[in-house]
Amino acid sequence: MTDQQPSERTRVSRYSGRGIYRRDEIYSLLDKSFLCQVGYTINGEARVLPNAYVRIGDALYLHGHLQNQMLNALLDGQTACISMTLLDGLVLARTGFNHSVNYRSVTVFGKAERVEENKAEILDAFINQIVPGRAPTIRAATPQELNATLLIKIPIDEAVAKVRSGPPKDKDSDYDNGIWAGVINLNTLAESVEPCPQLEANIPMPQHIESFMTQISLFE
Amino acid sequence: MTDQQPSERTRVSRYSGRGIYRRDEIYSLLDKSFLCQVGYTINGEARVLPNAYVRIGDALYLHGHLQNQMLNALLDGQTACISMTLLDGLVLARTGFNHSVNYRSVTVFGKAERVEENKAEILDAFINQIVPGRAPTIRAATPQELNATLLIKIPIDEAVAKVRSGPPKDKDSDYDNGIWAGVINLNTLAESVEPCPQLEANIPMPQHIESFMTQISLFE
Known part of the structure; x- marks a missing residue:
């Protein structure tokens, strides 16, 4: 894993201060969802199309039915082009x-490869990414289930995160116009x-499950 | 507005029972977000890329900076192809x-047209879609602000909603395997x-704002 320079695809042109290109920061955001x-x-x-993902190392993984049109x-x-938005x-x-x-978003570009090695372990990682600790408690996948599942890996060749936080930014001449302004903070739980x-x-x-329910936010 | 038949693009092939093609149901879902x-x-x-939208009649509207790469x-x-997922x-x-x-999602296909007519009113509709009642309370857009904003309309030519709700569906032979199963309900507020x-x-x-904060869910 080496840090990257913005590419033509990932360079943030407007509000360029919102663009993040460091892999550790991008991965940390990806791992929240x-x-x-x-x-x-x-x-x-x-x-x-919406889909579940898990990041392992320098790649995102997606999976679905063998005939899934998107994966194929x-x-x-x-x-x-994979987009994640909180x-x-x-x-x-x-x-x-x-x-x-206010948001945190990541965009990843990469070319998919089919994965057969360590399929069961990687599919378990999806479950643990959604509910940590669950994979060891469920019935293991059968060979038929593994064969019916198409697993693909998308190396994170290029990526950018964008984050906006903080209060509204108004024109100087608007701050005393008598209008209420502020931020409504959202949370998914x-x-x-x-x-x-x-x-x-x-x-x-x-x-x-008990532990999962004690979280005060799903995507923190 | 007439109801539509599934097209090659919108026909749900797997779990086809989850596909919804009635415009009133699709619009009702679109209006929740x-x-x-x-x-x-x-x-x-x-x-x-993530973006705000508002539905008016049989179209979605998007807006951004005049030079916005996506809009252009x-x-x-x-x-x-516009995707909305709850x-x-x-x-x-x-x-x-x-x-x-469990999710509610909509996919819309259409070809964008630039909009100049009723621009101020349509931009107000974005604000009211996010926080109902806010648009009449803020400073009206200036001609410069309107000119700096690119507004596009995407007629909802083809659309499909997909919804999954309810408990897990396991193989018959798994129901007595001693493993806990259930649904964790999520909410964004x-x-x-x-x-x-x-x-x-x-x-x-x-x-x-007071009224907005009394909602128990943002996307209901």
Whole structure:
């Protein structure tokens, strides 16, 4: 892992102070979530679909059904564009023009490769990325399940993070115009647990679920 | 507005029961959020960027700086792909293969057109979509601000919503394997208000902010 210079694809042109190119900072942001939006093309046209991801080393991993159109399209040699966005706040300025949002986002570019090695371990990493500690508690994947799953790796060839935080920035002449301005902070949290209606009697809630529910924010 | 048949682009092939093609249902989902991921191409390569949107009638609107690369790329005649995803829950099954998420998502395809008419009113609609009732309380846009803003309209030519809700679905043989399963419900909410540090003295919190903070969920 070496740090990177901004490329033509990743250079932030407007509000260039918001661009982050250090891999440690980008990886730290990527590791806060598990949901991305995958950009790819079909017949030259853009498509976007939400998907789970996990970062391991210098790559993102995606998986799905063997016939998944998106995963198979990504394996044709095209460059994937993966976007992850965490919405942190609504920035309410004194005029519409300066309204904004506080956010943390990452964009990754890379070319997908199919993965067969260590498939079970990597699929377990998806589960642990979503709910830490869960993978060792569930029934292991069967060879049929592994064979029915297409796993791809996207090396993080180019990446950029963008972050906005803090109060609204208004024009100097607007600060005394008598209008209320501020930030509404947003939070996404684990609100409740619904055990499966078909859960066997006498199965207690496991420790990894108890721990998960103590988080005050899902994406911190 | 007429209802649509699934197209080659929008037909849901796997879990086809999750696909929704009725415009009223799709619009109702779109109106719950204001944040989308915009898929477009630059030199034939996929790009994805988060952006605010508002739906008015049978179109989505996006806006940004006059030189915004994404908005200008969309005006070259290509078909945009707009994705909106609300993450509702983590579906924790008895095996990794059946883990899933509960979500509501919409994908829209359409070709962008530049908008000059009623620009101020449409930009106000973005503000009201994010915080209802705010637009009439802020300083009106100046002609310079309107001229510096590129507003585009994407007719909702093709669209599909996908929704998953409910408990995990495991293999019949897994229900008595002694493993805890269930759903963790997620929620995104407005957690706190931070008035601008440069707020003039004696400006009370407006009613539209008070009302906004009483919501128990941002995307319901």
